[in-house]
Amino acid sequence: MTTGVTVVTGGSRGIGAAVARRLGGLEGRVCISYREDAEAARSVVSDVIAAGGEAVAVQADMSRPDDIERLFTTADKExxxxxxLVNNVGILEQQCRVDELDAARLRRILDTNVVGYFMCARQAVLRMSTMHGGVGGAIVNVSSAASRLGAPGEYVDYAASKGAVDTLTTGLSLEVASEGIRVNAVRPGFIRTQIHASGGDPDRVARVERNLPMRRGGDPDEVAAAVVWLLSAQASYVTGSFIDLAGGK
Structure with a gap:
């Protein structure tokens, strides 16, 4: 099985890296973005190529529209x-309450997690929509169980940004359904990735997993499997849908 060209934002680690590697195993062509860790990005590219796919990595900040445009033009050329498109990149900051937040933090979260997703979706639609001369395609947004749970006392700002991703998924799926583009989302929760360290709680999954219905945290590859299915022809009649991967929470 051979897949087409997929842009995976935040593809140097965690869920994004797992998606890229799975696509490589399907002989896919993958363009990953990374913000800082060039070595990790090169490792993912090597893994994709070793699995039979093609891959390039582009240093790009998903809060910067110029970087986003460069990411997509590089994918076109290479x-x-x-x-x-897998809209995967996401950031959070140190755990805190809403009454401890400031506007600068909110802007950083929303610029990457919301504005970045919209701008990447725009670039994808311009290329894939039959209205623009494209032949269709699929977008998978990586949301979060936090959009449903609210993340009180930890990351209400992050949760709110993922609520916006849910709305983007629903609205865009209806907007482009007749133009050959499917838009879906996954909502992971309690997945063992490095993002928890960004919030100052690297052992968060181990701390909370005993309270989950399944009594364990999840692995990035479990999320990647759902993402790759949503990208595939096997999900050809699925749009505007959400897959929750949070151990029953």
Whole structure:
């Protein structure tokens, strides 16, 4: 099985890296973005190529529209016609309450997690929509169980940004359904990735997993499996849908 060209934002670690590696195993062509860790990005590219795919990595900050445009033009030039986008990159900051937040922190979260998702979706639609001369494709937004749970006392700002991603998923799926583009989302929760260290709680999953219905945290590859299915022809009649991967929470 061979897949087309997919842009995966935040593809140097965690869920994004797992998605890229799975696509490589399907002989896919993958363009990953990374913000800082060039070595990790090169490792993912090597893994994709070793698995039978093609890959390039682009240093890009998803809060910067110029960087986003450069990411997609690089994918065009290096890999070919775009068929998929995985809006995966996401940031959070130190755990705190809403009454401890400031506007600068909120802008940082929303610029990456919301504005970045919209701008990446825009670039994908311009390439994939039949209205713009494209041949269709699929977008998968990586939201979070936090959009449903609220993350009180920890990351209400992050949760709110993922609520916006849910709305983007629903609205855009209806907007482009007749133009050959499917738009879906996954909502992971309690996944063992490095993002928890950014919030000052690297052992968060181990701390809370005993309270989950399944009594364990999740692995990035479990999320990646759902993402890759949503990108595939096997999900050809699925749009505007959400897959929750949070151990029953």
């Amino acid at each position: 890999l070919g016609t775009l068929s998929g």
